[in-house]
Amino acid sequence: MSDKRIELQDVSHAFGTVEVIKSLNLTISDHEIVAIVGPSGCGKTTLLNLLSGHEPPSSGSIQRVGKARMIYQQDGLFPWLTVEENIALGLRHQKDEEARRRQVRDLLTFIRLEGFAGHYPHQLSGGMRQRVELARALAGETDILLMDEPFSALDYITRLRMRHELAEIFNERPRTVILVTHDIEEAAQLADRIVVLSERPARIINVIPIRLPRPRNLTHPLVVEAIHCILAQMGLEDAVIGPELQPAKA
Amino acid sequence: MKERPSSRQKILLPLCVLLAALALWSLLSVLRLFPESLFPSPGQVARGFYEEMQRGRLFDDTIASLFRVSVGFVLAVVLGVPFGLWLGHRVGARMAFLPVINFFRSLSPLAWIPFAILWFGIGDTPAIFLIFMAAFFPIVLATLSAVAGIPTIYFRVAQDYGIGGVEMLCRVTLPAIMPQVITALRVTAGLSWLVVVAAEMIAGRDGLGFLIWDARNGLRSDLLVVGMIVIGFMGVVIDRILVQLTRIPSVRWGYER
Ligand SMILES: Nc1ncnc2c1ncn2[C@@H]1O[C@H](COP(=O)(O)OP(=O)(O)OP(=O)(O)O)[C@@H](O)[C@H]1O
Numbered sequence A: 001m002s003d004k005r006i007e008l009q010d011v012s013h014a015f016g017t018v019e020v021i022k023s024l025n026l027t028i029s030d031h032e033i034v035a036i037v038g039p040s041g042c043g044k045t046t047l048l049n050l051l052s053g054h055e056p057p058s059s060g061s062i063q064r065v066g067k068a069r070m071i072y073q074q075d076g077l078f079p080w081l082t083v084e085e086n087i088a089l090g091l092r093h094q095k096d097e098e099a100r101r102r103q104v105r106d107l108l109t110f111i112r113l114e115g116f117a118g119h120y121p122h123q124l125s126g127g128m129r130q131r132v133e134l135a136r137a138l139a140g141e142t143d144i145l146l147m148d149e150p151f152s153a154l155d156y157i158t159r160l161r162m163r164h165e166l167a168e169i170f171n172e173r174p175r176t177v178i179l180v181t182h183d184i185e186e187a188a189q190l191a192d193r194i195v196v197l198s199e200r201p202a203r204i205i206n207v208i209p210i211r212l213p214r215p216r217n218l219t220h221p222l223v224v225e226a227i228h229c230i231l232a233q234m235g236l237e238d239a240v241i242g243p244e245l246q247p248a249k250a
Numbered sequence B: 001m002k003e004r005p006s007s008r009q010k011i012l013l014p015l016c017v018l019l020a021a022l023a024l025w026s027l028l029s030v031l032r033l034f035p036e037s038l039f040p041s042p043g044q045v046a047r048g049f050y051e052e053m054q055r056g057r058l059f060d061d062t063i064a065s066l067f068r069v070s071v072g073f074v075l076a077v078v079l080g081v082p083f084g085l086w087l088g089h090r091v092g093a094r095m096a097f098l099p100v101i102n103f104f105r106s107l108s109p110l111a112w113i114p115f116a117i118l119w120f121g122i123g124d125t126p127a128i129f130l131i132f133m134a135a136f137f138p139i140v141l142a143t144l145s146a147v148a149g150i151p152t153i154y155f156r157v158a159q160d161y162g163i164g165g166v167e168m169l170c171r172v173t174l175p176a177i178m179p180q181v182i183t184a185l186r187v188t189a190g191l192s193w194l195v196v197v198a199a200e201m202i203a204g205r206d207g208l209g210f211l212i213w214d215a216r217n218g219l220r221s222d223l224l225v226v227g228m229i230v231i232g233f234m235g236v237v238i239d240r241i242l243v244q245l246t247r248i249p250s251v252r253w254g255y256e257r
């Protein structure tokens, strides 16, 4: 099997006359975690929809090896199923009833919603729903995870904690992950590579590799440097990085 | 701000209104503002009620009406929901059928009465036919619009998790439309109950509709009121039974947004 999980070649996408993605080239290898950051409305969700195959691109080609699951930005939980039943959806291949129950329980512990197994999504807060959605996608053996701002509704501390635990989950069971996020810290702590997109139509304006094992401390110099690099790129911080630390241009 | 009534209030407040209405009725009949044959007193109605109970006719008529409504309504649901599902998934079929369905939905089912009698004579069949005509089209419409309105995201999620085919129907489509279908069932069951009375008045030899028609012909205004009370009461009972469907945990989400 090739090492390339996902390959986009000269992909463009438009909704009617609105150009959303323009000649995008991107290769993502097996078990790589790629974070995608970019301004709101630039086409990140659209890019994930193309990657999942739910939407065909207007032009260009997308290769994908393996099954993908998406964690949706808005309510992707089935409102007619309880938290427990929604998570169990991710374990449909698991025939052993007892093993399935145990896995669901472990995931509920991971997202800290042990007491909410029997609740329905409409009885949960936005952040709780997001965590259930994460648990559902993590349940089972999916190779590719497409995450659309999975922590956007969580408070800062919970976000830090979830990030840390997610890093450990990925160490235990590596997967290819594409993480769309507005949180630059999150990108710097989790990703092997950060892809910075431009305003719509989205083009790649920078790719920042971070070679550092996970979980990473938020204050690790390389993490700080990556954050600085993105902020400088957006003109929000003065660039003070020496030439030896300059990121590779896309 | 919504007030939360206590359970005692929930019983006492409506009871007060009921007693007040009864008192007004008694007062009007004691004052004899209208001739007794046109405006029966509560006492007369109570006696008429007892009389009908003794003869067993009231019970038989109620059963006859309920039977017709049940058969016509169940037929409409069993045929209407699958048809609506099919139309909801097929854009072409929807375009083809929608004008016809809208036409028949707007046509009063009572307009079918002459044909119902010509085709089916007198008895159960014409009433069942009319109830079916009243309930079928609204059920089809509600089902198809519910299906067409299911957010795409649910189907995408289902695909991500390997759900397809019949399983998609049972685990995604049906639960997603259930709240709207249940609302449609409540509305059409009420409609069917309205229609059965009219159908029996004209094409019946028994049933609650026939009971009040018969009372009118016999100038028994007390029995007329008895019939009206039973019809209204049964209508409420039918709705209360169907409301229970909205209490099912897996459909609550549809009513709490
Ligand atoms: N189904 C659609 N039909 C038409 N236009 C669409 C559709 N979906 C998205 N767009 C347009 O595509 C652009 C990109 O949308 P997208 O949802 O991908 O943005 P995003 O980068 O995910 O934004 P955010 O960070 O706010 O989630 C927007 O300008 C939007 O108006």
Ligand SMILES: [Mg+2]
Binding pocket: A044, A045, A046, A073, A148
């Ligand atoms: Mg988005």
